[in-house]
Amino acid sequence: MLMASNVKPPQTGKNHNFWQSFKHAWTGLRFTFQHEQNFKFHVLIGLLVIIFSAVIQVNTTEWLWLIGVIFIVLIAELWNTAVEYIVDLLVAKQYDPLAKHIKDVSAAIVLVAAALAVIVGLIIFIPYFWQLLF
Numbered sequence: 001m002l003m004a005s006n007v008k009p010p011q012t013g014k015n016h017n018f019w020q021s022f023k024h025a026w027t028g029l030r031f032t033f034q035h036e037q038n039f040k041f042h043v044l045i046g047l048l049v050i051i052f053s054a055v056i057q058v059n060t061t062e063w064l065w066l067i068g069v070i071f072i073v074l075i076a077e078l079w080n081t082a083v084e085y086i087v088d089l090l091v092a093k094q095y096d097p098l099a100k101h102i103k104d105v106s107a108a109i110v111l112v113a114a115a116l117a118v119i120v121g122l123i124i125f126i127p128y129f130w131q132l133l134f
């Protein structure tokens with residue numbers, strides 16, 4: 001005899017409201033944090049930069065730049081993670097030269113974003129260290 005099931009099938013369609021969208025986005029953020037070492041590392045560096053900036057009391061413009069580049073790096077990491085999953089879904093872990101190019105270019109996005117963050121960090125922090133030393 002067939003029993004009526006109360007179990008809802010997993011969602012494969014569009015979200016119905018903002019809260020549902022937010023929940024899925026939050027799940028994606030948590031998943032990336034739990035599974036991507038590089039994302040965790042960049043979150044940690046970002047937090048250290050924020051604490052250090054608070055200690056040396058950077059000005060408003062400097063805060064805007066620092067918060068901006070921290071978020072750009074995290075966005076790049078999230079983007080890179082999504083691209084990696086899409087490629088894995090398409091090629092199912094088989095070696096493919098095009099898959100390699102896509103993943104390498106995607107990783108380059110993170111590298112360029114991180115380079116920007118380092119440059120901005122140096123421009124902002126070097127004068128503070130300079131003041132401390134002399």
Ligand SMILES: Nc1ncnc2c1ncn2[C@@H]1O[C@H](COP(=O)(O)OP(=O)(O)OP(=O)(O)O)[C@@H](O)[C@H]1O
Nearest residue numbers: 038080084091093094095096097099100103104107
């Ligand atoms: N299916 C594939 N075909 C060809 N090359 C691949 C494939 N999967 C991974 N690679 C190569 O291995 C590298 C690392 O793979 P992947 O990006 O999946 O690992 P990761 O450790 O999560 O990378 P990242 O450090 O950028 O987060 C890629 O940049 C690419 O050069």
